[in-house]
Amino acid sequence: MNALKQYIDLFDESREVIEEQSPTVLNTLRTTAREQLETARLPRKGSEDYEATDLEAVFAHDYGVNVNRLPFDADPSETFHCDVPNMSTCLYYTSNDAFHSSATAERNIGQVVVEPFSMAAVDYPELMEAFYGKQARMSDPTVALNSLLVQDGLLIYVPDGIVAERPIQLVNIFNAALDMMVQRRLLIVVGKNASIKILACDHTQSADYHYLNNQVVEIVAMQGSTVDYYDMEESTPLTSRVSSIYVNQHEGSNVLIDGITLINGFTRNNYHVEVNGEHAETHLLGMTIASGEQHVDSHTFISHNAPRCNSNEMFKYVLNDHAVGAFAGKILVQPDCPRVEAYQGNRNLCGAPTAKMYTKPQLEIYTDDVMCSHGSAIGQLDEEALFYMRTRGIGIEEARRLLMQAFVADVIDGVRLDALKDRLHYLVEKRFAGTLSNCASCMQACRPDIKK
Amino acid sequence: MKENEKPEKGNQIIEEAAQAEYKYGFVTDIETEVIPKGLDEDVVRRISALKGEPEWLLEFRLKAYRHWLTLKAPTWGHVHVPEIDYQAISYYAAPRKRKETKEIDPELKKTFDKLGIPLEEQMRLSGMAVDAVMDSVSVKTTYRERLAELGVIFCSISEAVKDYPDLVRKYLGKVVPYTDNFYAALNSAVFSDGSFVYIPKGVRCPMELSTYFRINAAQTGQFERTLIVADDDAYVSYLEGCTAPMRDENQLHAAIVEIIVEDRAEVKYSTVQNWYPGDKDGKGGIYNLVTKRGLCRGHRSKLSWTQVETGSAITWKYPSCVLMGDHSVGEFYSVALTNNWQEADTGTKMIHLGKNSTSTIVSKGISAGHSQNSYRGMVKVAPKATGCRNYTQCDSLLLSDTSGAHTFPVIEVGNDTSVVEHEATTSKINEEQIFYCNQRGISTEDAVGLIVNGYAKEVMSKLPMEFAVEAQKLLSISLEGAVG
Numbered sequence: 004m005n006a007l008k009q010y011i012d013l014f015d016e017s018r019e020v021i022e023e024q025s026p027t028v029l030n031t032l033r034t035t036a037r038e039q040l041e042t043a044r045l046p047r048k049g050s051e052d053y054e055a056t057d058l059e060a061v062f063a064h065d066y067g068v069n070v071n072r073l074p075f076d077a078d079p080s081e082t083f084h085c086d087v088p089n090m091s092t093c094l095y096y097t098s099n100d101a102f103h104s105s106a107t108a109e110r111n112i113g114q115v116v117v118e119p120f121s122m123a124a125v126d127y128p129e130l131m132e133a134f135y136g137k138q139a140r141m142s143d144p145t146v147a148l149n150s151l152l153v154q155d156g157l158l159i160y161v162p163d164g165i166v167a168e169r170p171i172q173l174v175n176i177f178n179a180a181l182d183m184m185v186q187r188r189l190l191i192v193v194g195k196n197a198s199i200k201i202l203a204c205d206h207t208q209s210a211d212y213h214y215l216n217n218q219v220v221e222i223v224a225m226q227g228s229t230v231d232y233y234d235m236e237e238s239t240p241l242t243s244r245v246s247s248i249y250v251n252q253h254e255g256s257n258v259l260i261d262g263i264t265l266i267n268g269f270t271r272n273n274y275h276v277e278v279n280g281e282h283a284e285t286h287l288l289g290m291t292i293a294s295g296e297q298h299v300d301s302h303t304f305i306s307h308n309a310p311r312c313n314s315n316e317m318f319k320y321v322l323n324d325h326a327v328g329a330f331a332g333k334i335l336v337q338p339d340c341p342r343v344e345a346y347q348g349n350r351n352l353c354g355a356p357t358a359k360m361y362t363k364p365q366l367e368i369y370t371d372d373v374m375c376s377h378g379s380a381i382g383q384l385d386e387e388a389l390f391y392m393r394t395r396g397i398g399i400e401e402a403r404r405l406l407m408q409a410f411v412a413d414v415i416d417g418v419r420l421d422a423l424k425d426r427l428h429y430l431v432e433k434r435f436a437g438t439l440s441n442c443a444s445c446m447q448a449c450r451p452d453i454k455k
Numbered sequence: 456m457k458e459n460e461k462p463e464k465g466n467q468i469i470e471e472a473a474q475a476e477y478k479y480g481f482v483t484d485i486e487t488e489v490i491p492k493g494l495d496e497d498v499v500r501r502i503s504a505l506k507g508e509p510e511w512l513l514e515f516r517l518k519a520y521r522h523w524l525t526l527k528a529p530t531w532g533h534v535h536v537p538e539i540d541y542q543a544i545s546y547y548a549a550p551r552k553r554k555e556t557k558e559i560d561p562e563l564k565k566t567f568d569k570l571g572i573p574l575e576e577q578m579r580l581s582g583m584a585v586d587a588v589m590d591s592v593s594v595k596t597t598y599r600e601r602l603a604e605l606g607v608i609f610c611s612i613s614e615a616v617k618d619y620p621d622l623v624r625k626y627l628g629k630v631v632p633y634t635d636n637f638y639a640a641l642n643s644a645v646f647s648d649g650s651f652v653y654i655p656k657g658v659r660c661p662m663e664l665s666t667y668f669r670i671n672a673a674q675t676g677q678f679e680r681t682l683i684v685a686d687d688d689a690y691v692s693y694l695e696g697c698t699a700p701m702r703d704e705n706q707l708h709a710a711i712v713e714i715i716v717e718d719r720a721e722v723k724y725s726t727v728q729n730w731y732p733g734d735k736d737g738k739g740g741i742y743n744l745v746t747k748r749g750l751c752r753g754h755r756s757k758l759s760w761t762q763v764e765t766g767s768a769i770t771w772k773y774p775s776c777v778l779m780g781d782h783s784v785g786e787f788y789s790v791a792l793t794n795n796w797q798e799a800d801t802g803t804k805m806i807h808l809g810k811n812s813t814s815t816i817v818s819k820g821i822s823a824g825h826s827q828n829s830y831r832g833m834v835k836v837a838p839k840a841t842g843c844r845n846y847t848q849c850d851s852l853l854l855s856d857t858s859g860a861h862t863f864p865v866i867e868v869g870n871d872t873s874v875v876e877h878e879a880t881t882s883k884i885n886e887e888q889i890f891y892c893n894q895r896g897i898s899t900e901d902a903v904g905l906i907v908n909g910y911a912k913e914v915m916s917k918l919p920m921e922f923a924v925e926a927q928k929l930l931s932i933s934l935e936g937a938v939g
Contacts, residue, residue: 051531054865054867338856338857339856341856351868353868353870353871353873354871355871356838356841356870356871356872357838357870358871359838359867359868359869360866360867360868361865361866361867361868362865362866362867362877363863363864363865363866364862364864364877364879365861365862365863365864366851366860366861366862366879366881367859367861368851368853368859368860368861368881369858369859370853370856371853371854371855371856371858371883372853372856372883373853373881373882373883374880374881374882375880375881375882376878376879376880376881377862377877377878377879378876378877378878378879379864379866379875379876379877379878380874380875380876380877381866381868381873381874381875381876382873382874382875382876383871383872383874
């Protein structure tokens, strides 16, 4: 079986239509992608770096692909609200694979460019030419598939020296009334000494259909820039997501990526960071709260290609019921890169006998003057702490919830946006209380100020 | 040889690769019976015939050989094993016994004396039972009679096949089946000798048992097989040492060690591996591709692996524990030192199948010169193995900026009552510590030696005393010129 074949065939049939509707810059990669896919196979469960995850099975489902880019009539900004209280953002929507901007988008005008590729190819051709597809690795079949079929995407460009006043919020929604696969693509270019915070939320409005989001995010952080990318997923059990984030860091840049999975079906997150300049700082944070049949697999790779840079990773999983969690992280320090400090941590709570956790922290070091460490632990809640709380009259369920919240708190505290931090604490509380799923399709209902 | 001029800076000392001579690099001039190079079914039959083996063992070998033909050499290790021409190796080499007397060749005895292995007089002093294996055959096993009084069987595996066929047949290939991996299949087809140990119920073996492996003949491979069975309530401590002559060509060593531990029994297996590592340009040396595994079958059984790996051009070995019995215990303590162009990919697997089983892994890697040193490990807790506990610590010390240190641990936990922890650090030798020592009048070279010894102490302390001294000496010789 080769699940890729159906998509390759689809491409071969409709290559003309796809190329005609896409900006030229996207078409430049298609031939390479097609060649790659000729021999590539999606990894099966148990293959290298996919110990617990079967991508072949995920892609084998018969998804619809919107080759002709038929518009969906619903305007997501009307029906869907995803606000963070006390945070004024510039809001953009991607409904399935189509991009919408909202009224709030104007707030950043004159500072930050947020444009779909179709416009960006006209307005910023050099930029698109220089950065599109340059970070992502085509050797990953999912990236090749994205490059093969993608017709549009979003460019976020912060020119040199600009510090964006407001965070950008990007809400990705699935609301099609059929099983569907989309190729989302994001290119983020942050100029010298510029700064931006981006919050991307993935949602699914309908719990009745199978969706697959195969997305590629490329982030280029120039000298001295600061980039925060918060990636939150709150979808449905039938939603699958394969996300690959590629980061290229230059000298003195500071990048924070925080992946939060609260509710999902199947998720594979790839983080690939190339640190190419001295004094660069990388923070990778991840938090997963999984129950039911949720499956979350994170894979990180940080390559230190320059001396004197720091990286810091912390991934925490709370697994219950039949949830499966996987974490594999690799830190690579290239030869002649002294004074690198790299830390990696992975902590997991298994709350049910049927929950499974796989972890594989790795170090590959080719320079002697470094400080690198990784730690990984799988365990349960501290019995003594639970007992202590119970002696103080706190019920067992409440005590467990409190401890689990405390367990993930330090990942949330790594967030560099106060309003978002508060919001996350609130959402996590609701998630553990089991009331988040009630309003998964519409965030409006779980806002504290609106009673359902 | 160590360079004469004393380097001025600590860095220079560290950069200078260990150039101390490999002191076991001599060749013994002894008549050796070597069968022609090459491998096919006839060779397998011939080995079996030479050793006068029963039919079932030949069948086992042939099955393994046929299976081996279907396999490809594994490439996942972080080592570069060049394509090995399996037809260019001779699979059986035996020092020829003098027909007229029953005594072993004085030349052979001299070899083992040179290696410090007590074969005759010394053995009484050291009080250690030794099985010495040269090339493909076991040449002498000491203390056999005294052990037999207690019912302990300690002999070469070929003798065991003759004298205790039922026992061997019952356990051979049960822990490491010939289908296990490429090198295990090869070994199962052509294994020549090794040690067999059986400790009966309730017996605490009164002395350390030891096997000394020596490759002597050129262009041969060594494929030994060790089988240790500890019956209920038994205890044994087993030591293994290895050396080989210095040669420009690479030689293959593919061994299998199988251990079975029954109820409440304990086995302690210690290795000081000092195969010839190749010269300072990476020429020659032994390819040490070994499968070692123990099965803690019994309730509260315990298996402890301790290894000091300083030799071999390439090391590819993962002494593992299958913790099948409830409350069984697995331990793995390892110091792996690589220098010059050596490559080591070593670690362990702890497979928890029994309830409340516990395991501890302490791995210390030291890389110098242009070497690559990897820890690769797996801790797996099966869904039904509740209440398991594992603690893993793997540290790497880098002594040169051209060496590499890597860790590849895999952890799989299938239930909610087990606790698994893993910690790893990689760093270079602490300059403040060196500075502190310098302040107290300790030279940089000595300081580095002190620090490295302190770093490896946690593992060294697990070795039986006789071995610990040897291992400590070995560590400092291997590091001479590189650190101290």
